[in-house]
Each structure stands twice: as structure tokens, then as C-alpha cells.
Amino acid sequence: MSTEARTDARVVAAVGAQPSRRGRLRLAVALLGAAAFVVLSIAVAITLGPADVSLVNVRDILLNHAGLAQIPVRASEDAIVWQERLPRAIVAAATGAGLGICGMIMQSLLRNPLADPFVLGISSGASTGAVVIGILGIGGAGLGLSGGAFIGALVAFALVLVLTRLTGGGTDKVVLAGVASTQLFSALTSLVVFAFADSDETRGVMFWLLGSLEGVRWPDAVLCTATVVVGAALTWRTARVLDAFPFGDDVAASLGIDTAKVRTALLLLTALITAVLVSVTGAVGFVGLVLPHAARLISGHRHSRLLPTTALLGAAFMVWVDAGARTVFAPTPLPVGVGTALVGVPVFIVLLARRRELR
Amino acid sequence: MTLHADAVSWDRGGNLVVDGVTLRTEPGETVGLLGPNGSGKSSLLRLMHGAARPSRGRVLLGDADLTGLGRREVARSIAVVQQHAHSDVDLAVRDVVRLGRIPYRSLWGGDQRGDDEAVERALVATGMDDRAGRAWHTLSGGERQRVHIARALAQEPKELLMDEPTNHLDIRHQLEILTLVTRLPVTTVVALHDLGLAAMFCDRVMVLCAGRAVAAGRPADVLTQALIADVYGVRADVSVDGDGLLRVHYCPGAPADVAPAAGPGRGDA
Known part of the structure; x- marks a missing residue:
């Protein structure tokens, strides 16, 4: 009994002395700082581009639209900032955050470091949907490229679910079904492009397939942000549940x-998020695969920390890469998916190498 | 509240992996499940924590049939330690132990302070409280198994089911882990390969062979030369040493009906 009393005393002392409250405060401060950095990144990214807009002008324009001020600004600048660059930067941030989160979920759920939001065939399903609408013209103008992409993504995901069920479930079956689905829809996309597209159409579709934020507007920004x-x-x-999955079902x-139910629910969630994002931006590669890993190097593997870290890191990363994609080869825009890989891979290699030194 | 398997059978695709086994536990005791590979130890453990439903018979937790209870409810009474639940994920020890609080959390949160205390108690009970901040990948195999036991204790279970918890561990860690387990204030059912360790640490043992319980009782009564020859197909000398401990010595060669008088080591190969 005395041992028990002693144990209890130790427990109470340890719980009281736990640095968790301070740790939580520090985490909150760090995340607020990161969120502020994302907002600042968006503000700065807006100033970049062929038409020069100063940070002060950006502030004035935003204050005007928020109804907080009535500062005279040039109409052309107002249009560029409010109609083009701001919604575009917001879509970039939402896409980076959303794809990062989806990649994080996939990697944990499927216990596979190579999993990304597109592992379930969603991007190739989306591209098939887009070319079927865009090149074959099936479904008419009402749907548009985005609508076709969204439907295609969900069809691919449904195929993966059916294949997984047929093969008896399990994480590796999900991955294999995803690979099969990806290959099938890639082939269908190529078939449609090869057989029916003229060179202009091919170029337009290709640009979209590589991921592009050209021409996104406020409705896109609202949709992406709300989804994410x-x-x-x-x-x-x-x-907390995601923390448990890596130790095995x-x-x-x-x-x-309820592992089967939770897995299906989370796969469905990532499929919906990814489908919405892909329908707006095309398949922006690399972000969903690598950003969760980069975030793990920063904040560790606990998902309650990893989730906000991944989201904010992804948002900031995409805003800057898109700003670069817009401006570096101006006036010719670079598909943002090309930019994410060109910038992200070297950064990631440096991170990995440094991490190894630390060990 | 005790856990009680009542004549359970598990027909796994035409293969009867558990065949009419009855196992009743008394509060606080350590029960060893013995038997060769494929004898149904793991399958019986799976039935006993509701990971699988018995085809016939039932598992009772107190008076309630396990199949009628919710998963979380079961996880608050029965904790499981698998033989080799490794992960590449780099959580701190305390975070892994905190996983044991999942059954107590609702979707909208839970009792933070109660969680912290249960986690701390589990860390102290397993002697991991001084290493709570260590990263998972820096731990030895023995430490990892301790952390899993701590995680199981954080569930504040009445029953602890362990599937060969000492596999992959060196002998010192095997002894440490089993000493720890027998001292815990929970009822433990542990599948073991090593008969000597079972004899040393278990209050009772049950021997399975081809899904059936072929013997049960105190280790000294169950682990006889004849039973080991029968179930494992191995020749063994069983004796009681000066400390009253049961010793099992294995000998090469096939078991004969009559043990050779010339002593061990000279059996034909």
C-alpha cells in the first residue's frame, strides 16, 4: 500500500510538473507566427508581376474592399489585385495546404511514405474527365473542364474502392488498386488526346494537366478555401486516431x-478534397508527397502538430512557387506543377541530408 | 470483472483454428497460453478481445457477451500487446503511451487531466517515466515492448492479452518484461513459446494443439515429459530444482515412447 501511495505521489508530481502547458503555448505561438507568414506571403506575392503594385497599394486596395477605407487607387491596379492576384494567391495557399493534408493522411493511413493525394488515381481520373469534356465536348459547356475533372476524379476513386473490396481489402491492396486505376485513366487520357485533339487543344489540356492557376477567380478561391x-x-x-494507424491495424x-470504417471515411475525405482542388488547379504534383515529410522534420510525427504544420508550410510554399511561376518567365507563365517540383526537390534533399547529420 | 471464453470455435474459411476452447481467468492471475506454431494461441487471443467473432461459443466480459459491446467499451477493459508492433513513425514515448487513451476520448475531446495521470501512472509502472521524452526510434527492442505495455496500461484495463511479448528480445529483457507483467495488478493472458519462462512466471497454463485445449492447470502439473513429447514432438527432461522451480531441458532427436536410459544427447538423429 505504501508503494502505491508513493507511486501516486510521483504521478501527481509528474503530471503537475509536465511541461505540456508551456509546450502548447510555444506551439500556439509558432503556429500563429507561421499563419502570419502565410498572410504576409500572400500580400507580398500580390505585389509581384508585370504590373508593379506596391505593398502600400495592396493594403489600400484590400482596406477599400473590406469597407474600412475609401482610398483613391488606380482602377487597373484595383482590378489586377482584387480580380486576379488575390484570388489566385488564395487558391495557391488553399491548394498547398489541402494537398499537404491529404498526403499526410494517405501516408499515415496506408503506412506508405510514397503515398500522396494522387495515389488513388484521382489526378488521372480528373485528367480523363477534363479531356473528355474539353476535347470530346461530351457533357456540354455546362460542366466545363472543372466539372469533368471533378466527376472523373470521383469515378477513379470509386474504381479504387471497388477493386480494393474485390481483392479483400488491406493497405497494400488499396495502393495496388490505386496504381491500376492511375494507369488505366492515364492511358484513357492519352488515347483521347492522341486520337481527337488538335495541337492547340493538346497544349491547353497539357497546361492544365501539369497544374496551373491561370485564370482562377473568386468563386474558385471561396470553393477551395471552404473545402480545405x-x-x-x-x-x-x-x-489521435491517425497516430495509432502507423503501429498497424x-x-x-x-x-x-473501427479501422475499416475510419479508413474508408478518411479515404473518402481526401478524395473529395483532392477532387475539388484538382478540378480547379489541375494535378499539382509533388506538394502532397513531399510537404508532409518536410513538416515531419520540423514538428515531429504527432498528427495534432503535424496537421497545422503541413497545412501552413504547404500554403506558404505554394504561394511563393506560384508567384515564381507567374513572374520568372513572364510574360509566359510556367505551369505551377513544374515549379513545385523544380523548387521543392532540392529543398527536400537538403532537409533530408541535414536530418541525417542530426541523427 | 473477468474474461471468460466459453467453448469458442473459430472457423476460418473451412479451417478450424480454434476448436471448442474454454478459458476462465481469475482476477490478477497470469495465464500462459502454450502450444506449437499454428496451434491457435494468437487466434484465441483475437477472439478474446473481439478482433474476431467466434463461429461458435462466446466470449464473456463479466456477464456481457463481447459481441454485444462497443469497440471502445471493450478497449477500456481489455488491452492487447502484440508481439512485434513496430512503426517507422517517430513519436515520443509519452505520445505512444497516450494512444492508450483513445478509447476514453470522444470525437469532441475528453478528460485531459485524467489522461495525463493515466499516462504518467503507466510510465511509472513500466519504469519508462525517466525516458518519457525519448523518441521511438532510439529505443531498444525491450524498451519498445515496455512502451507498448505502458500504452496498454494507459487503457486502464482489467485484462491484458499478450501475444508472445518476448519474441525478438534477448534473455535479460525477456525476464524483465515477464517479471513486470506478473507484477501488474491486472489479469494477464500471455501466449508464450518458452516453456521454461511459462513455468517460471505463469500461475496457470493452457496448452493448445491444433486449435484444441489439450491440457490446463498449474505449470508443474501440465508440463510433463509426456505432454511435451505429445504436443511439440520434442524430447525433454523436466525436473524441479532446489528453488522449487520447474526446469525444462530440451534434447535433440525424436521422442521415443520410452525415454532412453543413457541420458540426453545420444538420441539418434
Whole structure:
């Protein structure tokens, strides 16, 4: 009994002395700082481009639109900032955050460091949907490229679910079904482009397939942001559960987690987020694969920390890469998907190498 | 509340991996599950924490049938430690132990302070409280198994089911882990390969062979030369040493009906 009392005393002392509250405060400060950096990045990115707009002008224009001021600004600058660059920067941030979160979920859920949001065939399904609408003209103008992409993405995901069910489930079956689905829809896309597209159409579709933020407007920004915010909030609720999955389904199940149900629900969530993003921006590669890894190097593997880190890192990364893609080869825009890989791969290699030194 | 398998069978695609096994546990005791590979130890453990449903018979937790209870409810009473639940994920020890609080969390949060205390108690009980901040990948195999036991204890279970928890561990860590387990204030059912360790640490053992329970009782009564020859197909000398501990010595060669008088080591190969 005395041992028990002693143990309890130690426990109470340890719980009281736990640095968790300070740790949480530090985390909150760090995340607020990162969020501020994302906002600042968007503000600075808006000033970049062929038409020079100063940061002060940007501030004035934003204050005007917020109804907080009535500062006279040039109409052309107002149009460039408010109609083009701001919604575009917001879509970039939302895409980076959303794809990062989806990649993080996939890697944990499928226990596979190579998993990304497109592992379920969503990007190739989207591209098939887009070319079917864009080149064959099926479905008419009402749907548009985006609508076709969204439907194609969900069809590919449904195929993956069916294949997984047929082969008896399990994480590696999901990955294999995803590979099969990706290959199938890539082939279909190529077939349509090869057989029916003229060179102009091919170029337009290619640009979109590589990922592009050309011509996005406010409705796109609202759609992407709302999707990612809701998706992130739902993922946040399952952060602890995601921590359990990497130890195997048996461990997760013994902790009272309905592994099959949770996995299907989370796969569906990532599929929906990715489908929305892909329908707006095309398949922006690399972000979903590598940013979660980079975020792990910064904040560790606990998903309650990893989730905000991935989201903010992804948002900042995409805003800057898109700003670069717009301006470096101006007036010719670079597909943003090309930029993400060209910038991101070297950065990632440096991060990995430094991490190895630390060990 | 005790866990009780009542004549459970598990027909796994036409293969009867568990065949009419009854196992009743008494509060606080350590029960060893023995038997060769494929004898149904792991399968029985899976049935006993509801990871699989028995085809026949039922598993009772107290008076309630396990199949009628929710997963989280079961996880608050029964914790499981698998033989080799490794992960590449680099969580801190405390974060892994905190996974044991998942069954107590609702979708909208839970009792933070209660969680912290249960985690800390589990760390102290397993002697990992001084290493709570260490990263998973820096731990030895023995430490990882301790962390899993701590994670299981954080579930505040009445019953602890362990599937060969000492596999892959060196002998010192095997002894440490089993000493720890027998001292825990929970009922433990542990599948083991090593008969000597089972004899040393278990209050009772049950021997499975081809899904059926072929013997059960105190280790000294169950682990006889004849039973080991019968179930494992191995020749063994069983004796009681000066400390009253059961010793099992294995000998090469196939078991004969009559043990050779010339002593061990000279059996034909």
C-alpha cells in the first residue's frame, strides 16, 4: 500500500510538473507566427508581376474592399489585385495546404511514405474527365473542364474502392488498386488526346494537366478555401486516431478504433478534397508527397502538430512557387506543377541530408 | 470483472483454428497460453478481445457477451500487446503511451487531466517515466515492448492479452518484461513459446494443439515429459530444482515412447 501511495505521489508530481502547458503555448505561438507568414506571403506575392503594385497599394486596395477605407487607387491596379492576384494567391495557399493534408493522411493511413493525394488515381481520373469534356465536348459547356475533372476524379476513386473490396481489402491492396486505376485513366487520357485533339487543344489540356492557376477567380478561391478549412477541421478531430494507424491495424483496432470504417471515411475525405482542388488547379504534383515529410522534420510525427504544420508550410510554399511561376518567365507563365517540383526537390534533399547529420 | 471464453470455435474459411476452447481467468492471475506454431494461441487471443467473432461459443466480459459491446467499451477493459508492433513513425514515448487513451476520448475531446495521470501512472509502472521524452526510434527492442505495455496500461484495463511479448528480445529483457507483467495488478493472458519462462512466471497454463485445449492447470502439473513429447514432438527432461522451480531441458532427436536410459544427447538423429 505504501508503494502505491508513493507511486501516486510521483504521478501527481509528474503530471503537475509536465511541461505540456508551456509546450502548447510555444506551439500556439509558432503556429500563429507561421499563419502570419502565410498572410504576409500572400500580400507580398500580390505585389509581384508585370504590373508593379506596391505593398502600400495592396493594403489600400484590400482596406477599400473590406469597407474600412475609401482610398483613391488606380482602377487597373484595383482590378489586377482584387480580380486576379488575390484570388489566385488564395487558391495557391488553399491548394498547398489541402494537398499537404491529404498526403499526410494517405501516408499515415496506408503506412506508405510514397503515398500522396494522387495515389488513388484521382489526378488521372480528373485528367480523363477534363479531356473528355474539353476535347470530346461530351457533357456540354455546362460542366466545363472543372466539372469533368471533378466527376472523373470521383469515378477513379470509386474504381479504387471497388477493386480494393474485390481483392479483400488491406493497405497494400488499396495502393495496388490505386496504381491500376492511375494507369488505366492515364492511358484513357492519352488515347483521347492522341486520337481527337488538335495541337492547340493538346497544349491547353497539357497546361492544365501539369497544374496551373491561370485564370482562377473568386468563386474558385471561396470553393477551395471552404473545402480545405472543413477538411482540415475534420482531420483535426481524428489526429489521435491517425497516430495509432502507423503501429498497424491490430494495434489500432485494440484501441477501439473501427479501422475499416475510419479508413474508408478518411479515404473518402481526401478524395473529395483532392477532387475539388484538382478540378480547379489541375494535378499539382509533388506538394502532397513531399510537404508532409518536410513538416515531419520540423514538428515531429504527432498528427495534432503535424496537421497545422503541413497545412501552413504547404500554403506558404505554394504561394511563393506560384508567384515564381507567374513572374520568372513572364510574360509566359510556367505551369505551377513544374515549379513545385523544380523548387521543392532540392529543398527536400537538403532537409533530408541535414536530418541525417542530426541523427 | 473477468474474461471468460466459453467453448469458442473459430472457423476460418473451412479451417478450424480454434476448436471448442474454454478459458476462465481469475482476477490478477497470469495465464500462459502454450502450444506449437499454428496451434491457435494468437487466434484465441483475437477472439478474446473481439478482433474476431467466434463461429461458435462466446466470449464473456463479466456477464456481457463481447459481441454485444462497443469497440471502445471493450478497449477500456481489455488491452492487447502484440508481439512485434513496430512503426517507422517517430513519436515520443509519452505520445505512444497516450494512444492508450483513445478509447476514453470522444470525437469532441475528453478528460485531459485524467489522461495525463493515466499516462504518467503507466510510465511509472513500466519504469519508462525517466525516458518519457525519448523518441521511438532510439529505443531498444525491450524498451519498445515496455512502451507498448505502458500504452496498454494507459487503457486502464482489467485484462491484458499478450501475444508472445518476448519474441525478438534477448534473455535479460525477456525476464524483465515477464517479471513486470506478473507484477501488474491486472489479469494477464500471455501466449508464450518458452516453456521454461511459462513455468517460471505463469500461475496457470493452457496448452493448445491444433486449435484444441489439450491440457490446463498449474505449470508443474501440465508440463510433463509426456505432454511435451505429445504436443511439440520434442524430447525433454523436466525436473524441479532446489528453488522449487520447474526446469525444462530440451534434447535433440525424436521422442521415443520410452525415454532412453543413457541420458540426453545420444538420441539418434
